[in-house]
Amino acid sequence: xxxxxxxxxxxLLLAFLVILIIGCLALVLRDDSAxxxxxxxxxxxxxxxxxxxxxxxxxxxxxxxxxPDTIGPKVVQDDLPSCFAHSPTGALFAAVNINAGxxxxxxxxxxIAQQKIVLKRYAAAGPGYDAALARLAQDDPPSDSAGTTxxxxxxxxxxxxxxxxxxxxxxxxxxxxxxxVHATQTLRWEDGDxxxxxxxxxxxxxxxxxxxxxxxxxxxxxx
Numbered sequence: 001x002x003x004x005x006x007x008x009x010x011x012l013l014l015a016f017l018v019i020l021i022i023g024c025l026a027l028v029l030r031d032d033s034a035x036x037x038x039x040x041x042x043x044x045x046x047x048x049x050x051x052x053x054x055x056x057x058x059x060x061x062x063x064x065x066x067x068p069d070t071i072g073p074k075v076v077q078d079d080l081p082s083c084f085a086h087s088p089t090g091a092l093f094a095a096v097n098i099n100a101g102x103x104x105x106x107x108x109x110x111x112i113a114q115q116k117i118v119l120k121r122y123a124a125a126g127p128g129y130d131a132a133l134a135r136l137a138q139d140d141p142p143s144d145s146a147g148t149t150x151x152x153x154x155x156x157x158x159x160x161x162x163x164x165x166x167x168x169x170x171x172x173x174x175x176x177x178x179x180x181v182h183a184t185q186t187l188r189w190e191d192g193d194x195x196x197x198x199x200x201x202x203x204x205x206x207x208x209x210x211x212x213x214x215x216x217x218x219x220x221x222x223x
Contacts, residue, residue, distance in 0.1 A: 034086050035086070035192060036072075036074070036083060036084065036085055036086055036090075036192055036193065037083060037191065037192025037193055038072075038074040038075050038083035038192075038193075039074070040070070040071070040072055040074050040083065040084065040085045040086075040090075041085065042085055042086045042087050042090075043070060043071065043085045043087045043089070043090070044087060044089065045087055045088065046088065047088045047156050047159055048088060048089050048092065048156070048218070049218060050218065051218060051219065051220040052065070052067075052071070052089050052092065052093075052220070053067065054066060054067050054071075054093070054222070055067065056221075056222025056223070057222075059079065059080075059081060059097065059100035059101060059103075059104055060079075060100055060101075060103055060104030060107060061103070061104075061148065061149075062096075062099065062100035062103060062104075062149070062150065062151070063100075063150055063151065063221070063222035063223045064081065064093075064096045064097045064100040064151075064222070065092075065093050065096055065097070065220075065222065066081070066093070066097075067093070070085065071084060071085045071087070071089050071090050071093050072084030072085055072090055072093055072094065072097075073093070073094075073097055079104065080101045080104065080105060080118065080121070081097040081100070081101055082097070082101070082121055082122070082193060083192075083193050084097075084193060084194050086161075086189055086194075088156055088159045088164065090194060091156075091159065091164035091166060091187050091194050092154055092156065092164075092166055094187060094193075094194035094196075095154075095164075095166045095168060095185055095187060095194075095196070096151050096168065098122045098187075098194070098195075098196045098204075099168075099185075099204060101118070101121075101122055102118070102122055102196075102204055105118040112136055112137055115136045116133065116136065119132055119133060119136070122195060122196055123195055123196055123197075123198050124187075124188040124190050124195035124196060124197045124198070125190065125195075126197060126198070127200055128197060128198025128199050128200060128201075128202050128203075129198055129202075130202075131198070131200065131201055131202035132198055132202030132203075133202075134202075135202060147172060147173055147174035147175065148172075148173050149170050149171070149172050149173075150170065150171050150173075150221060150222070150223050151168060151169070151170055151171075151220065151221055151222070152169045152170055152171040152180060152214060152217075152219065152220070152221050153168075153169040153214045153217030153218055153219045153220050153221070154166060154167065154168055154169065154217060154218055154220055155167040155169075155216060155217050155218065157184065161189070162188065162189045163186060163187065163188050163189070163197075164186070164187045164194070165184060165185070165186050165187075166184070166185055166186075166187065167182055167183070167184045167185075167217070168182060168183055168184075168185065169181070169182045169211065169214055169217045170182065170183070170208070171221070179210060180210070180211045180212070180213060180214065181208040181209060181210050181211065182208065182209060182211050182217075183204075183205040183206070183208045183209075184205065184206075185197070185204065185205050
C-alpha cells in the first residue's frame with residue numbers, strides 16, 4: 001500500500017485551487033465588449049498601412065471589401081452587409097460597406113419601417129441618428145447621376161479601440177471628366193459591431209471635398 005505524503009497532497013490541492021481561481025477570474029474579467037456579435041475574433045490590432053487583402057463585391061453600385069471569415073462582413077441580409085471584426089482593419093471594411101449599404105438602401109425607397117431597421121443597423125446612437133430618423137419620411141430617394149463613384153484609397157486618422165476616424169478617398173468618373181474627392185467619417189464600436197456616427201444633420205459625412213490625387217492615402221480599390 002502506497003502512503004501519501006500529507007504535505008505533498010496539500011500542496012497539490014493548493015496548486016489546483018490557484019489554477020481554478022485564475023481561470024474563473026479570466027472569465028469574469030474578459031472584455032465581452034471586444035467581441036463581435038457574429039463571433040468574429042478581434043484579430044490583428046495593427047493599423048493598416050498597406051492595402052488589406054479583400055474580395056471586392058458590388059453592394060448596389062459601390063464595390064466594397066469582404067473577408068467574411070476574418071474581418072467581415074460576416075452577415076449579409078437583403079444584400080446589406082454588416083458585422084465586422086473589432087480592429088482597425090475591421091473599422092475600415094465597415095466604413096466602406098456601411099456607405100455602400102446606406103446608398104443601396106436609399107435607392108430602394110424602402111417603407112419607413114424597413115428604413116428604420118437599416119438605420120439602426122448602420123448608425124451609432126446620438127444626435128445624428130435622431131436627426132436621420134426624424135427625416136426618414138421627408139427625403140426622396142437619390143436620383144441616378146451620370147457617372148460612377150468608387151473607393152480609391154484610405155487613411156486611418158485615429159483608432160482608439162472603441163472608435164475610429166477614417167478618411168476615404170473616392171474616384172468620381174463622369175461623362176467628360178474624372179477626379180478625386182475625400183470624406184472623413186467617425187465609427188464607434190457599439191452593440192458588437194462598428195456603427196457610423198452621423199453628422200448633426202443625419203448625413204453619413206459632411207460635404208466631400210475635392211483632392212488633386214491620392215497623395216497621403218493608401219491606394220485601395222476593387223475596380
